[in-house]
Amino acid sequence: MKTKITLGLIAAVLLTQAGCTTKIRSLPLPSALQTQNAQDVALYFGDDAHAPVKQTFGNKEFAVRVNRQPEKSPEATCNIALTKAIQELRDYARTQHANAVINVKTRFQHNESTSPAEFTCGASLNGSTLAVRGDVVMLETN
Template sequence: MKTKMTLGLVAAVLLTQAGCTTKIRSLPMPAALQTRNAQDVALYFGDEAHAPVKQTFGNKEFAVRMNRQPESSKEVTCNLALTKALQQLRDYAREQHANAVINVKTRFQSTITASATEFTCGASLNGSTLAVRGDVVTLETN
């Protein structure tokens, strides 16, 4: 009797933990985030070409976790997390009076992506997590 109860408890714990496993995903960068608005802080992912740097304000990282809504897919939740993290990065750049963030990378744990076409996100049944990092700068303008 005790053995059956112990096995039942172990099985319940394993099933609960299996549902919460976070998977590292590489997803396509949303098109809206790939365009640059001259009125906003420009984002340059990875080694994308940009104007010469006039002033640098250092490297900044923001991590975001978004809870998944029942009707949302993991991809949608990852996109929302990315959008929120990039907005925080832009807000910080504005506070520094910078006009761009260069060398932008996305990260989940030790998996890093430096790409204008893909980003890294950790997705589970409960939500999505990622971090964005970049160099906050003022670029020369013509």
């Protein structure tokens, strides 16, 4: 009887742990985020070139966690998390009357990416998590 209970507890722990395993992923940045839209707050990832800074509003970070949906892959939920975090960053920039966010970085825990082509995300069977940070600024316009 004790053996069955012990085996049952071990199985429960293993199943619980299997669902909590988070993998750090480096994924391609969606092309929509790599293209600047003159009507929206511009994003400049890492060391992307940009116009001179006219005014700085400070550094801002938003962290987002998206629950995994059964029909979506971990990569898809990472993209959803990135889109939500970028939207929050842009919304904040608008409230500051900024026209750009420069030095944009993505991270999961201590793993950070400044790449203009990739982003970092933590994905598990339960969902995806990441943070997006950047310097909110007003760039000079021509």
